[in-house]
Amino acid sequence: MKCAYCNHENPEGETFCSKCGMKLEGAAPAAPPPAAPVQQPPAPAPAPPAQPKGVRCENCGVLNPEGASVCKSCNKPLVQPTAPPPAAPVAASPSVCPSCGFDKNPSTAKFCMSCGKQLTPTPAPPAAAPPAAAPPPAPPVSYPVAKLVLPDMKEIPISGPEEKIGREDLLRVASPEDTKFVSREHLKITYENGRYYIVDEGSTNGTKLNGVEIKGQGKRELNTNDEIVLADTVTVRFQM
Known part of the structure; x- marks a missing residue:
């Protein structure tokens, strides 16, 4: 096939001249590009199954x-x-x-x-625990009535778990002359485990229980009508 521009002979079937590059007259037109595929719309989602009546x-x-x-x-x-x-x-x-x-x-x-x-x-919520009951109040401590009785029947009451007896206590029921040898804190009477006890508090002139000196001997148990002598001058009896 001859080129109309440069008269170059080209083989049959060529579309462009191999010498000048121009399009050859009478060449078969180029095939059109393939058509783009048609985009199909997405299929609708299947409907949920109908609930049985x-x-x-x-x-x-x-x-x-x-x-x-x-x-x-x-x-x-x-x-x-x-x-x-x-x-x-x-x-x-x-x-x-x-x-x-x-x-x-x-x-x-x-x-x-x-x-x-x-x-x-659905699990039920746990029941609230009832509030703890308050402990009952402790009962008041009671002590048996006790006293020191002088020969003239005057009394010195003993109250509470501990009672100290000295010169000032005896001056309320005895004369200064009788109590001048009694120490300021002469003896102590305590209540422990249902019993009364007596102990000399380091007095100057000592304490006798039923005629026995207890100064420096620790505590001694008291019983009703026990005789207590302070400084060899004041005599009392313990009574409950």
Whole structure:
């Protein structure tokens, strides 16, 4: 095929001149590019399956015909989905089905009234522990009545678990002449485990219990009518 521009002979079937590059007259037109594929719209998502019609038994999960009042499987009374749930003794939120999200199930239902799946029971919150009772108050400590009695029947009362006796105490019931040898804190009387005891408090002139010197001898148990002599001048008797 001869080029119309440079008269160069080109082989048959060429589209452009191999010498000058011009398009050859009478060359077959180039094939058009293939058409782009037509974009098809995405297929619509399948519709969810229709829920079966009827009344689902909340006890056994069997689907019963619409309008039925008793389950055909377990003969339990049916609760209609549109009817309000019966009042429960304890208020509880309705059971929401974890499978289909149906939230109209009664709080006592075991199976979903919409899809029939078993419901997960909601655990009840633990009951609050009752407050601990306060311990009873300790009973007051009582001590048996005791006293020191002088020969003239004057008395020095003993009260509480511990009583110290000295010159000032005896001056209320005895003369200064009789008490001048008694120390300021001469002796002590204590109550321990249901018993009274006497102990000399390091007096100058000592203490005798039933004629026996107890100075420096520790405590001695007291009994009713025991004789106590302070500094060899003041005599008293212990009485309960």
